[in-house]
Amino acid sequence: MSVPVGQMMSVLRHVAIQRLRGNDKYPLVLMLEPLFRCNLACAGCGKIQHPSEILRKHLSPSQCLKAVDECGAPIVAIPGGEPLLHPQIGEIIEGIVARKKYLYVCTNAIKLEEMLPHLKPSKYLAFSIHLDGLQKEHDASVCRDGVYEIAINAIRAAKKAGFRVTTNSTLFADAEPERCSQFFDEVMQLGVEGMMVSPGYSYEKAPEQDIFLSREKSHGLFRKIFKGGGSRWKFNQSPVFLEFLKGNWDLECRPWGTPSYSLFGWQKPCYLLDEGYAETFSDLMKTTDWGSYGRASGNPKCQQCMAHCGYEPAAVEATFGSWKGFLRTARLALFGPPATNQGETVLTAPERLRKVTLPVLPIIDSV
Numbered sequence: 001m002s003v004p005v006g007q008m009m010s011v012l013r014h015v016a017i018q019r020l021r022g023n024d025k026y027p028l029v030l031m032l033e034p035l036f037r038c039n040l041a042c043a044g045c046g047k048i049q050h051p052s053e054i055l056r057k058h059l060s061p062s063q064c065l066k067a068v069d070e071c072g073a074p075i076v077a078i079p080g081g082e083p084l085l086h087p088q089i090g091e092i093i094e095g096i097v098a099r100k101k102y103l104y105v106c107t108n109a110i111k112l113e114e115m116l117p118h119l120k121p122s123k124y125l126a127f128s129i130h131l132d133g134l135q136k137e138h139d140a141s142v143c144r145d146g147v148y149e150i151a152i153n154a155i156r157a158a159k160k161a162g163f164r165v166t167t168n169s170t171l172f173a174d175a176e177p178e179r180c181s182q183f184f185d186e187v188m189q190l191g192v193e194g195m196m197v198s199p200g201y202s203y204e205k206a207p208e209q210d211i212f213l214s215r216e217k218s219h220g221l222f223r224k225i226f227k228g229g230g231s232r233w234k235f236n237q238s239p240v241f242l243e244f245l246k247g248n249w250d251l252e253c254r255p256w257g258t259p260s261y262s263l264f265g266w267q268k269p270c271y272l273l274d275e276g277y278a279e280t281f282s283d284l285m286k287t288t289d290w291g292s293y294g295r296a297s298g299n300p301k302c303q304q305c306m307a308h309c310g311y312e313p314a315a316v317e318a319t320f321g322s323w324k325g326f327l328r329t330a331r332l333a334l335f336g337p338p339a340t341n342q343g344e345t346v347l348t349a350p351e352r353l354r355k356v357t358l359p360v361l362p363i364i365d366s367v
Helices: 005-020 061-071 089-098 112-118 135-141 147-160 177-189 215-226 239-245 281-287 308-319 323-335 349-355
Strands: 029-032 075-078 102-107 125-130 164-171 195-199 260-262 265-269 274-278
Touching (some): 005 075, 029 061, 061 281, 089 102, 125 147, 164 177, 195 215, 195 239, 239 308, 274 281
Parallel strands (some): 029 075
């Protein structure tokens, strides 16, 4: 795991305050979408399918900063679209950093090198570079040749300029475990702070629908990827979530942990589903029927989803549920999952609580 200590303390403080106030539903990461426009047309994207009049619009810096203040989450992720296409992205970044929020600007990196001279490095600012695999896999995912090389060069340039750099990767049905392992090794050699990984969720508007992973296939893929290799990789994700990806830990989605704000308002119930919008963050929390979402609800739209935007908050909840849980999750982070003779098996809730259980702070980026 690789998460800045300051960010850990910020999240711990936030969780403690919410618990003291008796809140059981609170945000950890604001997904701020200032625009849907992009300079790529990725096969698995459900954002760029909006009408052209919507794609031409963007939130103002004042609208973005109002959402940051209204939500109060200690971490902000700016996905999109491509955030660096926003004509005032520098002003938005400066405003969020000035509020001492930990900010992750999720970018395909096409415009990153040209933007670097206009931005200042900060411990609160990181660029989360979209990479979905090695050159062949990534260029196929974004439907354009040469983008992988652009992203790799941008990572090197950003690091040289003193910026924090992470990566975020979405794996699809054609992912090969051996190639994924090689990809993680190569990303580590670039010297990034950490990686984020998630199985792709089936956007209804995505142009290709046969590329998404089922839960069963996701478990099999991640078990193979992490077999014997996880110790040499650094992730900006909790070890509980990584165990969830392998099918070793049951978690229930907590969509309120990553509220999303865009041109349309506060999206119900999460960044991935389009079930209407609320005008204010308070209205989002009060008027959303949270019990209608998540796998346990029976909602068919939620049955195959394993995306980090819903399950990283659940991992934090599992971790910070008790001191005992915290110490056990720390053990998982330090020493890895317990070995078994028959391979990895899914732990039941009581078994899990006896083995490992407390959070390590997550970073939640776009998929």
